[in-house]
Amino acid sequence: MQGLLDPHQLKHLTITLRQALGPKQTEPGQDLLALFLTAKEVEGCSSKTIAYYEATLRHMNTALAKPYTQVESDNLRRYLNDYEVKRGSSKVTIDNIRRIMSSFFSWLEDEDYIVKSPVRRIRRVKTAQVTKEVLSDEELEVLRDACESKRDLAIVDLLASTGMRIGELVRLDRKDVNLHERECLVMGKGNKQRPVYFDARAKLHLTEYLSSRADKSPALFVALDSSARRITVGSIELRLRDLGRSAGINRVHPHKFRRTLATHAIDKGMPIEQVQKLLGHAKIDTTMYYAMVNQSNVKASHRKYLE
Known part of the structure; x- marks a missing residue:
C-alpha cells in the first residue's frame, strides 16, 4: 500500500x-x-x-x-x-x-x-537534582598514602585516571592492558568494548604491582592471599570503604572515582562528547548527570564571555 x-x-x-x-x-x-x-x-x-x-x-x-x-x-x-x-x-x-x-x-x-x-x-516522575560529592586532588593523595599494598595503590590510580566502572575493572585481564600506550580495553554495558586511558602514575604503580606477582592468573587484579583468585566487586568496595575510613574521607566507593573523573574533565574544558566516549555512556544526558560542573568555573566563564 x-x-x-x-x-x-x-x-x-x-x-x-x-x-x-x-x-x-x-x-x-x-x-x-x-x-x-x-x-x-x-x-x-x-x-x-x-x-x-x-x-x-x-x-x-x-x-x-x-x-x-x-x-x-x-x-x-x-x-x-x-x-x-x-x-x-x-x-x-x-x-x-x-x-x-x-x-x-x-x-x-x-x-x-x-x-x-x-x-x-504515566508521566516521568520529577526528581530533585542533587549535586553529589567528588574527590578532591588532596583527598586522592591521602587515599594513595593510606594504601598498604601495591595492588590497592594500582586500583586507586586506575580508577582515578580511567573512570571505568567497577564491573569493568574486575573483568580486566593482563592481556587487556597496554602499558606502553597507557591504555586498556574494557568490556562495558551491553558487551560493548571501548578503550580507556590512564596516566603515567597509574602505569608506574600498575607495573610495580604486576612485577610483584608470582602467580600465573590471567586476571589483572587478584586477591592478596596465595589463592590468586580474581578480585570481586564486593572486595574492592569493602577495601575502598576501609581506605576511606583510615584516611578520614567520607563515603569512598568505586563510583565516586568515576564521577570525579567526569567532573574534573568537564571543568578542565574537555568536550562533553569526548567525556561521553571516555565513560562509555550511550546517551549524553547520562554524562551531564554524572558531571557536576564546578560553580567557580561557571563564574569564571561568565566573566570571560559575558562581561
Missing part, C-alpha cells in the same frame, strides 16, 4: 487494522515476561539488568494480581503510589520502576499483545 497511500494515511490504516483485528491472542501457558526478557537479552542487556527487570516486573504482577494484557494506567499509578508510601522509596527509584514498566508494556504493544501501552499516560 506504500505506493498508493501517503505516510499519514498508512499510519491511520495501521491503527484501524489493529483496532479491528484486536491484540494478538496469547497461547495457554505463554509467559510474556519470559519472552520480553529473552528479547532484552538478544538486545545485549547484561544479566544483572535482566535480573533487575525480572524482579521489578514480577513484583508488580504479584501486587496487581491480573494478566499483563489487562493492566490499565490506573492500576499502575496506584501500584507506584503504594510502593512509594509503603517502602519510603525515593522519586528516583519510583521513576526507575516506571521506566522498566514502560519498556515492558511498549514491547507488548510492539509485539501486538496489547493495543496500547498503559504507561503512555
